[in-house]
Amino acid sequence: MLVEKGWFITTLQFGPDDVFFVEDWDETPVGPYCALVHFTPDDHRTLYVSSEAGKELISTIHRCDEKVVTEIDSLRSGGCWTIGLNTGDKGELRIEVDYKETALLKLANPIVSYTPEVITRSPLYCRIVPRLAAPVLGTDPDQKMMGLTEMGRETRFRFHKIFMVPSARCSWGGKDIGPMTDCCYAHDMGDHKPTSKPVVVNLSLIVD
16 A cells, blocks of 8 residues: 655646646655646646656556656745646646635534544445536536546545635646636546646545
8 A cells, every 4th residue: 555645736727728737745755756647638648747766657657648757846835736847848837726624614624634544444435526516616426536547546545625616827838728617528547537726625535
């Protein structure tokens, strides 16, 4: 079993074609690292990751068609998360995500954070939480917190804090690639799937 602890942005889509996942891990078995995955409409996946060890770890969990080790700047301050990196031929990629803890989340987050581990391992708990969160976050009630990835790894998410994303911006190669939109794709992630709306989460990822 391996455990990663840190920050995650679920599906971010900008314009009609560009979908991203962002991970910023403070603690992992291979040390801290940051990663961003870009999905095209035909499900071609490019992984940008800040360390070679991080690249190898992610490759055992998720499928990636291209893997690029590059420096990634990740900063969270005042309710804005900024991610910047050089993608090579496509130029500089910069994403700015605004996130906030609503009144309902201020009530729910302490409950989520302090739920005993024995309960968070329960399949029933993992089914109920997404259904309860859906009306608050506008997310999908059938999201999976537990299941197999497309690489056949058994995974479980433990949320510590959840934030809504009211807005986000993205430029690539100096050009705005379009407004943030609901994700309209269903890329293969095994039992998991892209979320229609992005969420910023402080969490632990447990992989068996």
